[in-house]
Amino acid sequence: MPTRLFFLLLLLANCPTVDAEPVVVVAAQQATERLSREEVANIFLGRYRALASGLPAQPIDQPPASALRSAFYQQLVNKDTASINAYWSRLHFSGKATPPLQTTEENEVIRQLLSIPGGIAYVERKQVDQRMRIVFEFMPRVTHESRVNP
Amino acid sequence: MRAALTRDGILFRSILVTLLAFALVGFATLAYTVQTARSAAEEQSRVRLEQLLDTVQSTLRVACFVKDQELAREVASGLLSNTEVLRVTIHEGDNQLIDLQRRRTARPDAANALERSIHSPFIEGDVIGRVRLVPDPEAIAGQVRAEIIERSLQLTWQLTLIAGAMVVTLLFFVIQPISAISTELHRMDPTAGDRLQIPAGHAKTEIGRLVRDVNALAGRLVHALDEEHALRLQREIDERKYHAIFDNAESGIFIVDRDGRLASWNPALARLFGIVVSEQAGGSMRLDALRWDKPEIIAELLDHAFTARQPSTREACLERTDGSRCWLDIVLSPVGDELLQGIAHDISELKAAEATARRQALIDPLTGLANRAGLEQHLSNAIRQQHRQPGAGFTLIYIDLDRFRLIIEGIGVSAGDEILRAVAGRLGTTVKHNDMLARLSADIFAVILLALHDDETIGRVTERIMAALNQPYLVDGSPVQLSASLGVTRFPDDGNDAPSLLRNAELACDKAKAGGGQRSEFFDPALAEAAEQRRHMENDLRQALREQQFELFFQPIVDIAAGRVAGAEALIRWRHPERGLVPPDRFIPLIEQSGLIDGLGLWVLDDACRQLAEWQRAGRPHYLSINVSGRQIPHGLPPAAVAEALARHGIPASRLALEITEGILLANIGEAQAWLQAVQALGVRVYLDDFGTGYSSLSYLNRFPLDTLKIDRSFVQDMATGNNAHSLVIAIVAMARSVGLQVVAEGVETAGQLEILSAIGCQYAQGYYLSRPVTAADFPEVASEIDRRLATPGA
Structure with missing residues (x-):
C-alpha cells in the first residue's frame, strides 16, 4: 500500500492540472522547523496537540468545501472529505478529542495562523510568504531538494 | 417365541x-x-x-x-x-x-x-x-x-432403531423359520414319508436349502434303513440255513478261542469227540485237554493257526471217553476276534486203509518178504540209525538165482512161484531174526545183515545161503537144482546211501554171475569204475548211432575152385571221432547188452543192401554176408525188415547171407527155428559162423535150416598136412558135403593153407592171405587183384 501511495503521489505531482498544492505552515516566529507527515497527521486528526517544542499546537482547517482541504486530507491520509467528517462526527459524541479549528473562508486561515500561538495550518504553496514557514510539504521542490540533498 | x-x-x-x-x-x-x-x-x-x-x-x-x-x-x-x-x-x-x-x-x-x-x-x-x-x-x-x-x-x-430392526429381522427371517422347522422335525416320521415344509418366502434362502438338505438326508437315511432291514432279514434266513447245516453236518464244526477253549460245537463234533451234550453249558471244555495221542500236535496246530492267520490242518488220534480211538483230520481257520473255526473229520477208516496200503506197498505178496521199496526204506532207516549211533555198520547181500528164467520155461510159472516161496523160506532160516529179507524182483533177493561187518563172518553167511539154496527143490515130485550168485556190499565202506549200496551189490553179483554163478563176490570199487566206463561207452555208442559213426568194411570170400572172388563178409567198424577206428570186439558186447544192437543191426542190414545194390549196378555178382547177434533174434531183426530192405534196394535175396552163431540156436530153440525158417523162406541164405568152437552138435545141422558152415579160423590156422586140425577140417568138409551144406574156411593166411583147402574140396576161403577187410571204395580194386592172383597159379 505505501508503494501504491507513492506512485499515486508521484502522478499527482507531475500532473500539471492539479493546481492545489497544500503545504503545512506555521507562523514564522514559531520555533518549529520541520514536521514529519506522521506528526502532521497526528496533529490534524486529533492524536496529539503538542509540538516538538512543547507548545500546544492548534491545527486550523480550511473551509469545509474548499478544494485545498480535500486535497490536503487526500494527500495526507488518503481519505476524502466525507470520511474525515465522519471521523470527527464519531469523536464528537464520545471523546475528548477536538477537531481542528474550523474556518469559514480562506483568508481567515492565515489570519488565525498568525494570531493563535501554536497555530498550524495548510495553505496553497503560492500563498506562502515571509510570515509563515513551511514545516511539511508533500512534494518538495526540486530546488529545495537539490539544496537539501547536494 | x-x-x-x-x-x-x-x-x-x-x-x-x-x-x-x-x-x-x-x-x-x-x-x-x-x-x-x-x-x-x-x-x-x-x-x-x-x-x-x-x-x-x-x-x-x-x-x-x-x-x-x-x-x-x-x-x-x-x-x-x-x-x-x-x-x-x-x-x-x-x-x-x-x-x-x-x-x-x-x-x-x-x-x-x-x-x-x-x-x-x-x-x-x-x-x-x-x-x-x-x-x-x-x-x-x-x-x-x-x-x-x-x-x-x-x-x-x-x-x-437399528437394534430393533435387527431383532425384528432375526425374529422373522431366522428364528421363526428355525423354530417352525424344529417343531416340525419333532413331529416328523421320515419312515412314514413325512418331510419338512419350506417356510413361506424361504424357497431361495439358506433356510430353504437347509430344509431341502434335511429332507434329502432323511430320504437317504430311510433308504439305508430299508436296506439294512432287508439285509437283516436275509441274514436271519442265512443264519437259519447255516444253523441247519451246522446242526446236520456230518463233520464236526466248532469254534475255539486262543486258549483252546471250545466256544461252541455241533452235534457231529460231540459225537466225534464223545462229548456229553450237557457239558456245552459249562463252556470250559478245552480242545487241548482232550485225550490226544500227541497233545503237542494240537497245541502246535492252535498256535500255527493263530500266528500264521491262515487255515492249518493236522491229523491227530483221539481216545474218547468211552475208550474208543479215532483218527481226526482237524482244520482250523482264523475267523477274527481271537477265534478259530474248526472242522473235524473222522479219518479212522482212511487211516486204516492207508496203513494197509503202505504195508502192501512195501511187501512182496508172493513171499511175504519186503519188496524193493520196503528194502530201500529199511536201508534208509538203517543208514539213519548208523548216522545217529555209529556202530559196526551193516551188510547188504544181493542174491540172484542163476538161470532161473530157463528153469521157469521148463517147469512153468506156478512151479517157479513155489520155488521162489521155498527160496524165501530157506533164506529165513539162514539169517538172524532181526536181519532183513527182501525180494527185489522175480528171482532176485536181498538180505540185510545188521551189525555184521567182518569179511569172515560174512563169508560164512554167504556160504550158508548158497548151501541152503543149493539143496534140490521138489517140483511135482521131481527134484530141481538151483544155484545163486551173491553180491556183497558193506555200509559204510561200499556206499553211503541205499541206491549206491544196492547198485554196488548188484555189480558184485553181476561179477559173480559172470564168473559162472554159484559163488559170491564182495563189491570192489573197480567194479563201479568199470560200470562207470561202460556207461560212458554206452553214451558214446548212442551218439555214434545217431551220428552214423559206424562203417562197414568188406573181407572178400573166394570161390577156391573157380579161383575168383565170390562175395564178402561185411564187418562193422566204429570210426570214433577221437579214438579213430575201434574194432568190433571192443564195443559189440556192450552194444548187445545195452539194447543198441537192434538199431545197429538194422543199419547194417540197410547199408549192406545199399552196397549190394551198388555192386549190382557195377555188374559185380558178389554176395554179401552180415553178422547177426543172438540178441537180434527174433524181434531185433524181423524177417519182414529183411524183406523190406531187399525190396527197397532192389536186390535178389540170394545175394544176402546172414551169419549166425551156435549160441542163437542154443538160447531159444523154438524161436530161433521159426526165425531161420522165415528168413530162408525169403531166399536169404544162412551161415553158421565159428563152426567147431562150441558144441558143434551135428544135430543142429539137421534141425536148423542152414546153407553154409564157416569153419573157425583156429582149425584152419593150425592145419598142417596130417595133423588133427587137418583131419578135423577134412571131416567137417566131408560131413557138410554129405548133408548138402557148403563150407567157408576162415582165417586163411598162407598159400599153403589155401592149397590144402583146395585139395580137401572146401568151396570157399577167406582170410588175410587173400585180403584184410577193406572199405567199400577199395573193394573193387582188391577183388580184381585177388582174381588176377588166383588166375596165375604159384603167384
Whole structure:
C-alpha cells in the first residue's frame, strides 16, 4: 500500500492540472522547523496537540468545501472529505478529542495562523510568504531538494 | 417365541451381542465427542470472537488513535455484552486504555486469550495499540456439555432403531423359520414319508436349502434303513440255513478261542469227540485237554493257526471217553476276534486203509518178504540209525538165482512161484531174526545183515545161503537144482546211501554171475569204475548211432575152385571221432547188452543192401554176408525188415547171407527155428559162423535150416598136412558135403593153407592171405587183384 501511495503521489505531482498544492505552515516566529507527515497527521486528526517544542499546537482547517482541504486530507491520509467528517462526527459524541479549528473562508486561515500561538495550518504553496514557514510539504521542490540533498 | 428368548436362544444372544456392540460404539463415540467437542467449541468461540473484533475494529482504531478512554470503554462494554467474552483489555501504545472483566471471580483462561494489534485508521501498517479478549471458559464448557448431550441422545435413538430392526429381522427371517422347522422335525416320521415344509418366502434362502438338505438326508437315511432291514432279514434266513447245516453236518464244526477253549460245537463234533451234550453249558471244555495221542500236535496246530492267520490242518488220534480211538483230520481257520473255526473229520477208516496200503506197498505178496521199496526204506532207516549211533555198520547181500528164467520155461510159472516161496523160506532160516529179507524182483533177493561187518563172518553167511539154496527143490515130485550168485556190499565202506549200496551189490553179483554163478563176490570199487566206463561207452555208442559213426568194411570170400572172388563178409567198424577206428570186439558186447544192437543191426542190414545194390549196378555178382547177434533174434531183426530192405534196394535175396552163431540156436530153440525158417523162406541164405568152437552138435545141422558152415579160423590156422586140425577140417568138409551144406574156411593166411583147402574140396576161403577187410571204395580194386592172383597159379 505505501508503494501504491507513492506512485499515486508521484502522478499527482507531475500532473500539471492539479493546481492545489497544500503545504503545512506555521507562523514564522514559531520555533518549529520541520514536521514529519506522521506528526502532521497526528496533529490534524486529533492524536496529539503538542509540538516538538512543547507548545500546544492548534491545527486550523480550511473551509469545509474548499478544494485545498480535500486535497490536503487526500494527500495526507488518503481519505476524502466525507470520511474525515465522519471521523470527527464519531469523536464528537464520545471523546475528548477536538477537531481542528474550523474556518469559514480562506483568508481567515492565515489570519488565525498568525494570531493563535501554536497555530498550524495548510495553505496553497503560492500563498506562502515571509510570515509563515513551511514545516511539511508533500512534494518538495526540486530546488529545495537539490539544496537539501547536494 | 418364548423359547427364542431363553438364555441360549439365538435372539437373546444376538440382542446381547448387539447391545454390547452398541454400548461399545456409543461409549467410543461419546469419548471421541468429548475429546473433539471441546476443541471444536474453543475453535468456534475463537472464530466468533474474531468476527466480534472485526465488527468493532474501526471504532477501536479511532479510540486508540485519539487515546479516547471513553470510546474504548464503550467498545469494551459492547464486547462484554457477548456472553462468551470474559474480559477485554485495550492498550494504546504502552498505555492501558481500558481493562474490563465481567465477573471478577472467574479465573480468566489466559491460554485461550485472543489478542489483536490495532492499526492507525489513517496510516496502514502503523500499529498504535492492541486489544485482548479473554473468552469465558464456562461458556465454552456449557457449549461442550450441550454438544455431548445432543450427540448422546442422537446416538441412543439411532442405535435403538437399528437394534430393533435387527431383532425384528432375526425374529422373522431366522428364528421363526428355525423354530417352525424344529417343531416340525419333532413331529416328523421320515419312515412314514413325512418331510419338512419350506417356510413361506424361504424357497431361495439358506433356510430353504437347509430344509431341502434335511429332507434329502432323511430320504437317504430311510433308504439305508430299508436296506439294512432287508439285509437283516436275509441274514436271519442265512443264519437259519447255516444253523441247519451246522446242526446236520456230518463233520464236526466248532469254534475255539486262543486258549483252546471250545466256544461252541455241533452235534457231529460231540459225537466225534464223545462229548456229553450237557457239558456245552459249562463252556470250559478245552480242545487241548482232550485225550490226544500227541497233545503237542494240537497245541502246535492252535498256535500255527493263530500266528500264521491262515487255515492249518493236522491229523491227530483221539481216545474218547468211552475208550474208543479215532483218527481226526482237524482244520482250523482264523475267523477274527481271537477265534478259530474248526472242522473235524473222522479219518479212522482212511487211516486204516492207508496203513494197509503202505504195508502192501512195501511187501512182496508172493513171499511175504519186503519188496524193493520196503528194502530201500529199511536201508534208509538203517543208514539213519548208523548216522545217529555209529556202530559196526551193516551188510547188504544181493542174491540172484542163476538161470532161473530157463528153469521157469521148463517147469512153468506156478512151479517157479513155489520155488521162489521155498527160496524165501530157506533164506529165513539162514539169517538172524532181526536181519532183513527182501525180494527185489522175480528171482532176485536181498538180505540185510545188521551189525555184521567182518569179511569172515560174512563169508560164512554167504556160504550158508548158497548151501541152503543149493539143496534140490521138489517140483511135482521131481527134484530141481538151483544155484545163486551173491553180491556183497558193506555200509559204510561200499556206499553211503541205499541206491549206491544196492547198485554196488548188484555189480558184485553181476561179477559173480559172470564168473559162472554159484559163488559170491564182495563189491570192489573197480567194479563201479568199470560200470562207470561202460556207461560212458554206452553214451558214446548212442551218439555214434545217431551220428552214423559206424562203417562197414568188406573181407572178400573166394570161390577156391573157380579161383575168383565170390562175395564178402561185411564187418562193422566204429570210426570214433577221437579214438579213430575201434574194432568190433571192443564195443559189440556192450552194444548187445545195452539194447543198441537192434538199431545197429538194422543199419547194417540197410547199408549192406545199399552196397549190394551198388555192386549190382557195377555188374559185380558178389554176395554179401552180415553178422547177426543172438540178441537180434527174433524181434531185433524181423524177417519182414529183411524183406523190406531187399525190396527197397532192389536186390535178389540170394545175394544176402546172414551169419549166425551156435549160441542163437542154443538160447531159444523154438524161436530161433521159426526165425531161420522165415528168413530162408525169403531166399536169404544162412551161415553158421565159428563152426567147431562150441558144441558143434551135428544135430543142429539137421534141425536148423542152414546153407553154409564157416569153419573157425583156429582149425584152419593150425592145419598142417596130417595133423588133427587137418583131419578135423577134412571131416567137417566131408560131413557138410554129405548133408548138402557148403563150407567157408576162415582165417586163411598162407598159400599153403589155401592149397590144402583146395585139395580137401572146401568151396570157399577167406582170410588175410587173400585180403584184410577193406572199405567199400577199395573193394573193387582188391577183388580184381585177388582174381588176377588166383588166375596165375604159384603167384
